[in-house]
Amino acid sequence: MTDNAVSLAEVELRRPHFQLGPIHLEVPKGYVTAIVGPNGSGKSSTFRLILDLIKPDKGDIKLLGQRSSSEEDWQTKSKVGYLPELFSPHDDKLRAFSKTEFVKKWYPAWDVNRYQELLRLFEVDDGIRLGKMSKGMRRKYELALVLSHYPELLLLDEPSSGLDPLAWRTMIDVLHRYMEPGDRTILMASHIVEEVKRLADYIVFMVHGRVLGVYEKDELFGSWHAFYVPGEQISRKLAQEMPGHCGIEEAGGGMIRVITRMAPAAEAWCEQEGIAISHRQALQLDDILAILVEQERMRLRS
Amino acid sequence: MWLPIQINEQSAEPLYYQIEVQLRALIVSGQLEEGVLLPSIRELAQLLKCSVITVRRVYQDLENEGLLRTKQGTGTYVARIEQNAMDRYRLDAVTEGLEAAIDAGKLVQCTREELMKLFQAVLDRKFGG
Numbered sequence: 116m117t118d119n120a121v122s123l124a125e126v127e128l129r130r131p132h133f134q135l136g137p138i139h140l141e142v143p144k145g146y147v148t149a150i151v152g153p154n155g156s157g158k159s160s161t162f163r164l165i166l167d168l169i170k171p172d173k174g175d176i177k178l179l180g181q182r183s184s185s186e187e188d189w190q191t192k193s194k195v196g197y198l199p200e201l202f203s204p205h206d207d208k209l210r211a212f213s214k215t216e217f218v219k220k221w222y223p224a225w226d227v228n229r230y231q232e233l234l235r236l237f238e239v240d241d242g243i244r245l246g247k248m249s250k251g252m253r254r255k256y257e258l259a260l261v262l263s264h265y266p267e268l269l270l271l272d273e274p275s276s277g278l279d280p281l282a283w284r285t286m287i288d289v290l291h292r293y294m295e296p297g298d299r300t301i302l303m304a305s306h307i308v309e310e311v312k313r314l315a316d317y318i319v320f321m322v323h324g325r326v327l328g329v330y331e332k333d334e335l336f337g338s339w340h341a342f343y344v345p346g347e348q349i350s351r352k353l354a355q356e357m358p359g360h361c362g363i364e365e366a367g368g369g370m371i372r373v374i375t376r377m378a379p380a381a382e383a384w385c386e387q388e389g390i391a392i393s394h395r396q397a398l399q400l401d402d403i404l405a406i407l408v409e410q411e412r413m414r415l416r417s
Numbered sequence: 418m419w420l421p422i423q424i425n426e427q428s429a430e431p432l433y434y435q436i437e438v439q440l441r442a443l444i445v446s447g448q449l450e451e452g453v454l455l456p457s458i459r460e461l462a463q464l465l466k467c468s469v470i471t472v473r474r475v476y477q478d479l480e481n482e483g484l485l486r487t488k489q490g491t492g493t494y495v496a497r498i499e500q501n502a503m504d505r506y507r508l509d510a511v512t513e514g515l516e517a518a519i520d521a522g523k524l525v526q527c528t529r530e531e532l533m534k535l536f537q538a539v540l541d542r543k544f545g546g
Contacts, residue, residue: 146469291463316468332468333432340429382429397426 118144119177120268120300121165126174128160135160135324137174147294147301148329149311151404152321158304159200161321162270165302166197179268193222196261200272200304202253207246211256215241222264233259236285250277258286262293269293271303275310287313308400320404322411339398340378343370348390357381361406374398374406418456424465433471437478444484444495445506453495455485 119141127136135157142148150158163169164176167183176183181191206214219225234241237255245253254277261269269290275283287310293299305311311318311332318335320327338359346369354363359377366372370393375381378395385392422439424432443449455461458476462469476493479485486496522532 291459295457295459297459313463313466316462316470331470333471336426337431378429379431395427395429 120144120179121302122177123161123164124175126164126171126176128157128164128169129172133157133324135164136171138324138326140319140326140329142300142302143317144300145297146316147290147303147314148317148319149315150302150304150319150321151306151311151400152304153306153404153408156321157324158321159272162197162199162272162302162304165270166192166195189221193224193264194267195270196264196266196268197270198254198257198261198272198274200276202245202257204246208244210244211239211241211248214245215260218260219263224264226263226265229265230259230263233262233289236289237282251279251282254278255282255286258289262289267299269299269301269303271301271305273304273306275305275307283310290314311400318400320407322408323415325411327407327411335403336397338378339374339376339403340381341372341374341396341398342381342385342392343372343394343396344385344390344392345369346371349373353388356384358384361410376403418454418460420456420461420464422465424467432467433474433478436465436467436471437475440475441479441482441484441506442510444479445498445503449495451495451497454491455493455495457492 121140121142123138123140125136126138127134129135133155138157138161140161150161152158160169164171165178165183167176167178167188179191179194181188183191215230219227219230234256237259239252239256239259241256243252245256248256254274258274274290275286278286290301291314294301301314303314315332317329318332319329341362342357343366344354346365349371351363351371354360354371354373357373357375358380359375360373360381361376362372362374364372373381382392420440420443422436422443424435428435449455455476456464458469458472461472465472476485476487480487480493480496483502484496484498485493487493519532522535527535
């Protein structure tokens with residue numbers, strides 16, 4: 116059995132305009148798991164549920180082995196670093212170091228040298244008022260803040276929003292190094308394709324408040340391929356029989372483009388049917404997400 | 418540490434297999450010598466933009482083949498490889514190449530004799546016979 120840093124079982128959150136769940140999600144310890152989904156799919160709400168900032172209407176949530184909303188949960192939370200997508204404006208008037216002074220009290224493992232090193236790496240001056248910081252600067256400051264107590268678990272909600280490309284690269288590098296010991300965990304929400312590609316070990320698709328599946332990254336990209344096949348070799352009807360097919364279209368030049376989410380099985384099927392694949396193309400994360408969103412839309416309509 | 422491993426995302430070969438073949442070649446060709454410390458699993462995953470699950474699998478497979486050894490807490494090293502094992506791996510790569518060439522011939526309905534003649538001709542050209 117794998118150790119989970121976070122687990123959600125049958126969790127539901129009902130709001131007048133939105134229902135989240137039922138969500139079943141296990142975040143394995145020691146890995147980077149990325150939640151990918153369109154805006155409004157429930158990614159941020161999931162983070163807030165995990166941290167017990169909002170209560171679910173149903174279900175069971177465990178954070179680092181502890182059921183949330185148990186008493187003394189600050190001890191569990193002191194091992195977590197949470198970077199929200201948006202920061203509340205109530206501390207805008209504070210200079211950054213004042214916020215640091217306040218925050219560090221809550222973390223027994225706080226390491227001032229680590230904090231200074233991160234500020235230097237990210238080129239952040241913590242003498243500036245938070246409200247005066249640019250979006251990117253604020254993000255980098257908050258990132259340094261959540262990393263300075265060596266959390267066991269990092270929850271990152273759209274970590275790179277507002278970062279310039281250089282700061283982005285620094286962040287990716289810092290996060291890789293953070294993961295180096297092997298027993299730490301990152302759960303992040305992102306729709307930056309390249310970020311997920313560089314960081315994630317597992318990818319979770321979330322659409323309309325539902326978890327559509329959890330995939331090992333390389334297996335996912337190795338499974339979703341588009342095959343280009345000459346039209347005389349395959350009819351639309353025959354293409355419907357290809358394992359895992361989820362899209363058939365004319366590609367011009369007499370070619371048919373068939374998308375499969377089971378590339379190895381589809382390839383074996385083609386060989387068996389005597390169909391020659393002229394060209395193949397691995398789908399990108401956004402292509403896969405677009406197909407899943409469309410399928411989910413069809414499901415909701417029917 | 419940088420390793421000259423190239424990933425082809427468009428390939429039908431699974432990623433772990435692509436990495437495994439190339440890392441094995443680097444070891445048996447002697448480009449990575451005995452005792453060399455390989456990147457950590459997370460580092461190599463970062464370098465190749467793949468998951469740690471894939472890299473762990475590659476290291477595990479090559480360790481089972483006796484090409485790598487892992488010391489608890491310090492990392493993964495290139496193991497000592499016997500000469501005859503080296504020779505076998507050396508020929509493995511050649512066999513694979515020849516098989517691919519013959520498959521290419523069969524695809525265009527070459528006969529055995531045609532292939533033999535071609536093979537001889539290429540051999541003569543390459544060795545200047």
